[in-house]
Amino acid sequence: MTFVRYLLIALVSTILLAAVAPRLGPGPKVLPRVLAQSTPGAKPAPDNAPPAYSLPPEKLAKAITLSHIRLALDIVGSLWGLAVLWLLLATRAAISLAAWTRRLLSRHWLQGLLFFAAFFVITTLASLPLDVIGHVVSRHYAISVQGWGSWFYDQAKGLGLTLVFGSFILLLFNWIVRISPRRYWVWLWLITLPLIVLTVFVSPLLDPIFNKFEPLTKDHAALVQKLETVVARTGTNIAPDRMFLMKASAKSNGLNAYVTGIGATKRFVMWDTATDRLPDDEVLFIFGHESGHYVLNHIPKMLAGTSAALFFVFWGCAALSAWLVRRFGARWQLVGEQDGDAALSSRPGFLVLLLSLSVAGFLLAPASNTFSRHFEHQADVYGQEAIHGIVADPQKTAVSGFNHLGEAWLEDPSPNAFVEFWTYNHPSVQTRANFALHYDPWANGGHGEFFDK
Numbered sequence: 469m470t471f472v473r474y475l476l477i478a479l480v481s482t483i484l485l486a487a488v489a490p491r492l493g494p495g496p497k498v499l500p501r502v503l504a505q506s507t508p509g510a511k512p513a514p515d516n517a518p519p520a521y522s523l524p525p526e527k528l529a530k531a532i533t534l535s536h537i538r539l540a541l542d543i544v545g546s547l548w549g550l551a552v553l554w555l556l557l558a559t560r561a562a563i564s565l566a567a568w569t570r571r572l573l574s575r576h577w578l579q580g581l582l583f584f585a586a587f588f589v590i591t592t593l594a595s596l597p598l599d600v601i602g603h604v605v606s607r608h609y610a611i612s613v614q615g616w617g618s619w620f621y622d623q624a625k626g627l628g629l630t631l632v633f634g635s636f637i638l639l640l641f642n643w644i645v646r647i648s649p650r651r652y653w654v655w656l657w658l659i660t661l662p663l664i665v666l667t668v669f670v671s672p673l674l675d676p677i678f679n680k681f682e683p684l685t686k687d688h689a690a691l692v693q694k695l696e697t698v699v700a701r702t703g704t705n706i707a708p709d710r711m712f713l714m715k716a717s718a719k720s721n722g723l724n725a726y727v728t729g730i731g732a733t734k735r736f737v738m739w740d741t742a743t744d745r746l747p748d749d750e751v752l753f754i755f756g757h758e759s760g761h762y763v764l765n766h767i768p769k770m771l772a773g774t775s776a777a778l779f780f781v782f783w784g785c786a787a788l789s790a791w792l793v794r795r796f797g798a799r800w801q802l803v804g805e806q807d808g809d810a811a812l813s814s815r816p817g818f819l820v821l822l823l824s825l826s827v828a829g830f831l832l833a834p835a836s837n838t839f840s841r842h843f844e845h846q847a848d849v850y851g852q853e854a855i856h857g858i859v860a861d862p863q864k865t866a867v868s869g870f871n872h873l874g875e876a877w878l879e880d881p882s883p884n885a886f887v888e889f890w891t892y893n894h895p896s897v898q899t900r901a902n903f904a905l906h907y908d909p910w911a912n913g914g915h916g917e918f919f920d921k
């Protein structure tokens with residue numbers, strides 16, 4: 469997720485997030501059964517067929533353990549994030565912090581900047597132990613190969629960006645709550661839209677802060693030529709100068725590729741782990757999948773859907789915040805800074821709104837993931853159709869690609885259905901491989917969903 473995460477932390481939510489960067493990636497996952505069955509061309513699997521995605525025994529045991537650890541970290545991390553916000557309010561630490569900024573600085577807006585910057589430092593430090601555990605686990609299972617020095621440097625850079633962008637955004641949001649205590653949520657919603665678009669636009673430009681990128685043509689000219697045949701079939705007009713190679717192998721053993729950016733920054737990025745370890749046919753399939761995100765306008769659609777949802781999220785969170793202030797305001801000693809000010813507009817009071825948004829983000833994650841899984845499934849179908857006539861056997865290519873993907877990330881071949889529903893933003897590797905195995909719309913002279921032949 470790299471940088472998009474840091475900026476959006478400022479907008480506080482996982483809702484905005486899972487959405488805007490569709491990638492083939494390691495993914496969390498599930499595809500609603502109905503969807504799989506209703507797609508034309510998919511044949512039902514015979515009952516005794518072996519699974520389309522499988523792992524050798526020793527990797528299977530690791531994958532299952534790892535999936536439990538990932539889930540635990542995910543749940544604990546979400547709840548801990550909410551708890552930290554609650555504790556800042558309940559222990560009145562936020563009140564003390566605001567008082568400290570007033571003693572140190574005279575200008576009101578500078579006090580605000582310092583308050584929100586300190587807030588980001590505190591929340592980052594609070595989540596650091598869990599992040600460290602996550603990295604220990606990732607290194608233990610040889611998914612990450614990133615050394616601790618480099619890892620801490622990345623965390624520091626992430627925090628730096630959050631401080632620079634996030635503090636100003638929260639200051640702006642806080643100001644809006646103060647000048648429009650009754651209708652602030654409409655204004656927040658309105659300015660969030662351009663902010664998200666700006667974030668998507670800018671994120672590819674900031675990605676090089678964390679990883680090295682180079683033109684894909686530099687060391688993979690022959691591969692780019694093959695990709696051009698897919699470009700010709702899909703009519704995507706993705707020029708070779710919009711294709712990049714990310715030097716992921718310095719930090720990871722995972723396989724990944726993604727589309728990112730919007731307008732002038734729109735691009736296709738392939739991890740070097742994938743180009744180095746996957747056969748070209750499978751890279752073409754991944755490219756076809758990513759092309760699907762382009763052609764089917766998944767980024768604009770996710771943005772539109774997110775925007776529509778955010779209207780209700782901000783409305784609901786304003787109501788929840790007002791209730792929290794009525795219920796706990798006195799106990800948390802929240803008061804407006806000027807006469808007539810709502811408590812919510814004070815610096816510490818503003819954290820109540822952030823708490824509400826975090827709760828919404830937690831509860832709405834399954835909805836956001838469900839949309840994401842739908843788009844990922846569409847891209848899978850598109851990818852398989854895009855390489856028809858280009859690779860010898862699209863079914864075999866896709867299934868093999870998913871097996872490589874699953875093995876690289878140690879994906880559990882049979883994850884719990886509820887866990888998939890709640891946390892997976894891609895269908896499970898098993899679901900994807902299974903679909904690919906049986907998807908053959910060209911049998912008996914038919915054609916696919918997105919191509920005439």
Ligand SMILES: [Zn+2]
Pocket residue numbers: 490491492493757758761844847
């Ligand atoms: Zn994707």
